[in-house]
Amino acid sequence: MSESAELLADLTDDQKAAVTHGEGPLLILAGAGSGKTRAITRRVAYLLRSGVRASNILAITFTNKAAGEMKTRVEKLAPGNKVWVSTFHSLGARLLRQYADRLGYDRNFTIYDMDDRNKLVKDALEASGIDNVKFSPERIGGAISKAKNQFITPAAYQKTATDFFQQTVSVVYPLYEKRLRNANAMDFDDLLYLPAMALKLNEELRAELDARFRYVLIDEYQDTNSAQYQIVKQLSRDYPNVCVVGDPDQSIYRWRGSDIKIILDFERDFPQSRTITLSQNYRSTKSIIHAASVLIDHNKQRKKKDLVTDNPQGDPVNVITFDNGLDEADGVVTRIKEAVKSGKFKYRDHAIFMRINALTRSLESAFVKHGVPFQIVKGLAFFERKENRDVLAYLRLLANPQDTVSFLRVVNEPVRGIGKVSLDKLQSFAAGQEIGLLVAAGQVARITEIKGKAATGLRDFHRMMSELRSRLDLPPHELVRLVLEKSGYETMLRDSTDEEDADRLMNVGELVTAAKQFWDEDNSRTITDFLEQITLASDVDGWDEQADHVSVMTLHASKGLEFPVVYVLAVEQGLLPHERSLSNDEEVEEERRLCFVGMTRAMKELYLCHARMREFRGQLNYCIVSQFIQELPRDVNFIDPSMSRNVARTAADEWRVKSSHAAKDWADTGARPFIPPVRKPNPDLKPTIPDAPDTGLALGVLVQHEEFGLGTVTEYSGYGALRRVKVRFPAHGEKLFVGDKIRLKVVGRRKA
């Protein structure tokens, strides 16, 4: 008993009630920063200590990283228990592989990401016979994805399709599905859609899994879509011990099929449910909570909910006006550097959020220029590089010889003299024989139209892949190494004179290391597991929160995190809210929630930034401040650094005129031009820190070391005795060099 008491000791009454709730459905409406993750984790531990078996608990989180953290925390609170914690997608993949036989799937299926999906959609679109196609594969793929997430079959879609776009989609959707199945592939949405369908149609399986997962807990329930809801529902019929946690004000994935109604209807869907509201915020200052609350209150489609905090008032929320996007990047990085220099905060206390990924570019150069350590939290960007995608495609094709997309990606990489025309012939032969492309390549002798170089190339490719396939049981990293060697990919890069290929060579080398680490963690894991982990990784999964660096990410990726100091960039009309949302009130409300999510990540200081001008698609545009800034309470603090520099005065004045013209473009959206109050020049503003002397060293630069050889700079910060340079050497891994006298010779610059 005392053990359980210790689990509850530092909780409020509401949190305690959530943790100790027994059987039956439970809805926890948890405001931002109210400790919902803590409550859900404690609840799992509490269940375990009350005698529930670990194997009877299923917990769903939004990212793999969150899943890992929850596992660790549960393990700490209730040692020795292995609870199944995963994302919906990982759960789906695992179920599909585990029950492949019973469901009629091949367990070695490949998981296609958006890129792969779009290629297949393009192919289906071309085969559809629709001429004069006006819609991009991306757009059609997006519509199919949304349909699957809303649990709509191709047949059902066809019935409801009204406009021309929907009719196009309804023709392509079944063709695309056929191609997926032929390639023995699943897209992201299948990982939800197919298990949901199986649970719905296969009562035996449903009852089995319902009994197995007697307790189901789901985080971020406000972002659940229909397919996910089906899974939850079917797993909670005989044992309706389902506990969901969410905040309707933080629903930000409507655009990909999430439905806020699902959380709002929970009480109706699960009779006899109990609802607990957590409205006490433990994260932010009163100023931040107040500003965020006033903003979100502008949403009409909203259940009114108050957020309160006992935390101190804190500094007012700041709005900073910059001249242009470059100034913004520079200004923010400079402020962070000064905050760290003064000892007030560490780098890791800072986060910078933005609406779109494209804005990270100017930031990147500002960080490098000022020698400030940073991490852009963008997926596993490393695995998205062309060379790594190529090597991964070889591996995918080995694991699943039916994989069309991967075959086409690597069959002529390195060049084997197999061009488009030959591949078209191969594809029609394969389609006629109803065989995969790799198998067809093995029968190239039977295809009379293909001869010469192309025929030899295909035959050799097939032979090589067959040899590699016989080694499929090797540990992942050894297989990667073998692929590099046998495919000729390594040789191609090594023999190249293009200096970028030296980088690429190192990257594919790193891929071997990554596979080795993966295998070292658990020797039972296969190449399929490795590929799956990479594909299902989310943006934040690659984030290292331990390191002392500034974190840069999209507003979407920031969900669930917290930082002492938060900067939100480009809070401008057209970017936040994004212009694509402006024609639709519901979408603007989602943008407002997105802004709300970003603001409520901040614990102590919050800066909303915007620029007067911003370069966009190579063009300089005048920008007007976001309607969301106008919606903030009146006590926010306006900062205009350009007021301290007389040169900028003219630019600022000019902007006041021009932006009111630009504002006309937004007239129909109801946004009004907004002119921040004119401020007196600020004499306290410190001059910027002089730049470090140019050593030629910078991120990405190729260097020569007398012992380790050629390497690439992967981290660079500081100067003088405090300079830190991290270099990755293909053969020796990463090495850190500190100080002034570094024996590194710059041999090449990375191309811009």
Next chain:
DNA sequence: CTGCTCGGCCTTTTT
């Protein structure tokens, strides 16, 4: 027939 280069096009957010 293959492979390279140039120019036109588009760019939200993500598992």
Next chain:
DNA sequence: GGCCGAGCAG
């Protein structure tokens, strides 16, 4: 700034 398709040389 990056990708895809068209057009041209080998």
